[in-house]
Amino acid sequence: MRSLRERLKSYKKDMIHHEAAPAIESLAEEFEEQTSVFPESALESVLPGCEEMTPYGPCYYRDVRFDVLTAHGHYPLARTLHLPLDVFYKVCKVKDGPHEWDEVCFFDTETTGLGSGAGTFIFLFGIGFYEEDEFVIRQYFLRSYTEERALLWSLAELLKRFRVIVSFNGKGFDWKLLETRFSMARLQVPSVIHLDLLPPSRRLWKKILGNCKLTTIEQEVLGFSRNDDIPGKKAPEIFFAYLSDGDARPLVGVFTHNVHDILTLVTLSAHIGMMVEHPLHMATHPEELFGLARWYDEWLQGKTSEACLVKIAEMDETNEYAREAMWKLSLFYKRLGQYEKAVLLWHELLDGHGMWQTAPRIELAKYYEHKMRDYQRALRFTEETIALLQEKRSLVRSLYIDHELKELFHRHNRLKNKMRKAVNDSVQQR
Template identity: 70%
Template sequence: MRSLRDRLKSYKKDMALGDAEIRLEEMVSEAESVTGELPDTALERALPGVEQDTPFGPCYYRDVRFDVLSAHGHYPLARTRHLPLSVLYGVCKIQDGPLDWGKVCFFDTETTGLGSGAGNFIFLFGVGFYEDDEFVVRQYFLRNYAEERAVLYALSELLGRFEVMVSFNGKGFDWKLLETRFTLARMELQPVLHLDLLPPARRLWKKVLKNCKLITLEQEVLGFARQDDTPGKMAPELYFAYQTDGDARPLVGIFTHHVHDILTLATLAAHIGLLVEQPLHVATHPEELFGLSRWYDEWEKSDSSEACLVKVSEMEELDYACEALWKLSLFYKRRGQFEKAVLLWHDLLSSGGMWKTAPRIELAKYYEHKARDYSRALSLTVETIEIVQTRSTVLRSHRLEHELHELSYRRERLLRKCRGKLEG
């Protein structure tokens, strides 16, 4: 006969597992006793994997393997591994890190909700990595809430093989939630160098695409169309249903969706890397070239920054060409190349919109402070005031009022300088 202590332990375990899991075990046991096989609804049949033993009990994972020459959209998976990691460090504003792709993994999760609080669980952990001539996606699945510590332990062991993690919005969501789950489990999560591709994606495509969601990028930029994929927004509902009825078949599309996310992460890294390495050949949209130019400027690669802007200025789209000329003029101004800047400001005067005022203001500053041609600076300032006043009759705004105040102040100062020059 079992002791009271043993019976209490058993009771606590049953409470932790929950009625749904106990019922599932009964269903599986009944099916096996009749047929000797697992039912089609079982996880092991729908999503064959491996049960791993840990100090906290068993957990379940499956590996999906791809030859590195397999294409995901426009790119073979091997293309990412040819990219110098220093390029990704640059776009993600990381100073330094290992240069071996064997130390890098791609990370993504599926969760029961969108928050990072204690009530939100991660039920599917995905880690993608290169292994010889294959790209492996390992998916740890939380079969029931009682297995969380086992899953976290196995995941931490796997992550311990890597020094760099690549994610998409991982810093803002996935990693924070993972930290929460480790803290609640009273376990330690080792820090890693984190490369989040969402900020660089926004720099390149925020003004180009309707949004910067991963699925939008893979369709519009990477040329990949998903098949047999269940949208991520349905994942919580399907997972909760699985906890109730034990039918794993509806989860297949979620697992597929999750694999696609990780493959897209890898090829997105490759595409961003190619844009940085070959901007004039790979970039197809002016906004991409603007974003690349800003990066090169930050990295003090002025020749590359200038080349991107020059390419846009030569495009047929007039609005983008004017914006490129304006950015080029400010580029030259920052470097003290005022002769080039002045030529561009004069070229922009014949354009419409903001180019009627912004170049005139810059020219007025140049003629006042550099050329000391006060009368010319005054003439440009008066022209600008007239343009702004005309706009203010149509559109009233605090910005226009502030601009008029500043222009009026400059006009008065220039009038004094002109009088002083005449009197002198």
């Protein structure tokens, strides 16, 4: 079937005939009606941007700019700039990197699926970066599959400006898929230092929040709620609809979702960085303090780790969090050889339940046997532990309990032998 434009051209040949004029006018009105509707739903009208010519053809992107004083939840975008990048290298287990924020970008994608194979495309790339007194988010959009190679080339050129990339689950998904797409397009993947904020977020909030999704963290921790975007799981459906009908209006929510993800990455960086820099002031939940204490312990900054645990223990002495903090503190003091402090904590933990009935007694038995040579007290704590575990085994069968009992009986026999030897030595000395 011929298009409307082709039909108009053929009718123009008959314009000299008076009787054809009404038909031509009718067709012209129909054409004008169609073309007047099209621009309103076109990508260039709905999401104005730029078309860039590359060695592989055209690609489309748009820039969204924010003043760095713009707030996203609890923090202005500028807050992240005041934190040393060393903090993020430590929490993300990266050895070293640049120290200037103008070499850092924030990265998020929207894809046609959750796989990382050749059949999954990235149709929206978001790259956020600081530029003078603004934060810029450049969004590359795949208008058609034929433009992918051009888009990837342009993206690679932009990424050459940066040495560090920050993402949320990017190592596990986004970057792997990006590598696949670059490989399929026979292009070189940019070399970057990757900071993924998902692992540190899990350490701090996994046990506090129902999940560690970015949208959950931003609402529960960062004080930001989304009202004008669409859930990420609906993005593929909207993209496929656009490829089918060319109507870009439903894409606005997808682009907005991508912008929110990147802005949240910026303020999440600020929040994690401030918690590491000022743990006693910023952490409000014991689980956060436990996570921070573990980091400082790994970084051999024992004093700060100790301060975090002490704060938990001071929150509520009867709380399970406080008991766990006291236990970790006791092991910390034991490791430093500060046994007086450790023993005090073990005695305080004796009236607990569960593991607090046995673990402190085992440590006290070791202490009195090996450090104080007080075999009688060591034997008493060993026998108490054996009785508690035997009672527990009568209720629950466990290989772990059987192993613990085997070790305790071995200690019990050793202590008995030491006590007999001590008595014999005493008699001989007389």
